[in-house]
Amino acid sequence: MNYRLLWAGAISGLALHLAGLGWDVYRHSRDVTLAQREDVLSLANPSHLMIVAGTAIMAACLLGIAVTWMNERRFGGEGAFGGLLRGAGLPAVGIAAAGSIWLASRADSSGHVHDASHSHGPQQAIVLDLPLARAVGNETAARFVASSGGHTHASAGSFGADAAMGEGSAHHHHAEVPVTAEQLEAAAAFVARLRTAIAPYEDIRRAMADGYLQITQDLPGIAAHFIRLDYRNDGREMDPERPEVLLYTKRLDGTWRLVGAMFLAEGVTEEPPSYFGPLDAWHYHENLCFVGSGVRTVASREQCPGAFTARTPWQLHVWTVPTAGGVFAHDMPEIDPGAFPGAVLPAAQELRAQAR
Incomplete structure (x- = not known):
């Protein structure tokens, strides 16, 4: 075996590994939210793939050098033990190394961080098995998240409460939510009207042309918020024809996509509005600092170089x-972290660059 060829391969692998590290550092410097969206090691990420490939090439070449050296010098002796050591020892090390890379690629950087603090209360969920569920969406079985005074964060599939009661023979059931048929019907009709009303805004250019301004970055889990200021205090709270905020994200398919809307209460109150009983889960944020098309949480007004909001209305x-x-x-x-990276540039700036 040519030692020079093996050493050249090892050096090439090291160079590829370092290039991947450099690219990954550059990507993180361009997108400060990337760390919130990435797993520990994701082979779908090209920079991570370069790191892994470079490491694998370097390791294979170094193992080849070690095998060649051991065979030339008959490491372990001429007996069966020596042959087994030379034949199986280093491959076992290689398999263990490959396994560790695979395990790292399967690791999930679970959990998420919101840039804006918010207050919330207990949350439950209801699955609607009714004909009216078609209006809310067959694909989700019209699953509503319910709360009497806000929300909590629950992972996908963790709906309902696992409660046990002992009355002779114990039984298990989901938490019961006191919702009426009228509330279910009203919620389904509201969502259907909203979908129809915002359908023209599937094109984000139309939304910005009609006065929707981006006030947050493309945040994991809650998307980018575009507000229409003339709807803010128009006396028409929870009007599906006039949503105060539209929600767009690039995290689903890599393009700006309309995924929903956000409604604002008319005033700042202690108790949230209630339109559908326990179905509508309102929340609010505190100590927000809006700078350009981004938002973050600060400790006080003095730390905010932009527009400071001590407390938002219920949302x-x-x-x-x-x-x-x-x-x-x-x-x-689905957008926490999302299949695709979030937007790096504000939508208006990005679209102007594409037009040029």
């Missing part, structure tokens, strides 16, 4: 695309 997300989280859930699990 309600309504997701109009299929989601396992629920129509009225605070988060949309």
Whole structure:
């Protein structure tokens, strides 16, 4: 075996590994939210793939050098033990190394961080097995996330409460939510009207032309928020024809996509509005700092170089695309972190660059 060829391969693998590291550092410097969306090691990420490929090439070449050296010098002796050591020892090391890379690629950086703090209460979910569920979406079985005073964060599939009662023979059931048929019908009709009303805004250019301004970055779980200021205090709370905020994200398919709307209460109150009983899960945020097309949480007004909001009105997300989280859930699990990277540039700046 030519040692020079093996050493050249090892050096090439090291160079590929370092190039992948450099590219990954560059990507993180361009998108500060990337760390929130990536797994520990994702082979779908080209920079991570370069790191892994470079490491694998380098390791294979170094193992080849070690095998050649051991065979030339008959490491372990001429007996059966020596032959077994030379034949199986280093391949076992190689398999273990490959296994560790595979395990790292399967690791999930679970959990998520919201840039804006918010207050919430207990959350439950209901699955509607009714004909009216078609109006809310067959693909989600019209799953509504319910809350009497806000929301909590629940992972996809963790709907309902696992309660046990002992009355002779114990039984298990989901938490019961006191919702009426009228509330279910009203919620389904509201979502259907909203979908129809915002359909023209599937094209984000139309939304911006009609006055919707981007006020947050493309956040994992809750998308980018575009507000229409003339709807803010128009006396028409929870009007599906006039949503105060539209929600867009690039995390689903890599293009700006309308995924829902957000409604704002007319004033700042202690108790949230209630339109569908326990179905609509309102929330609010505190100490927000809006700078350009981004938002973050600060400790005080003095730390905000832009527009500071001590407390927002109550807010309600309504997701109009299929989601396992629920129509009225605070988060949309499919975009936390999302199959594609979030937007790096504000939508207006990105679209102007594409036009040029």
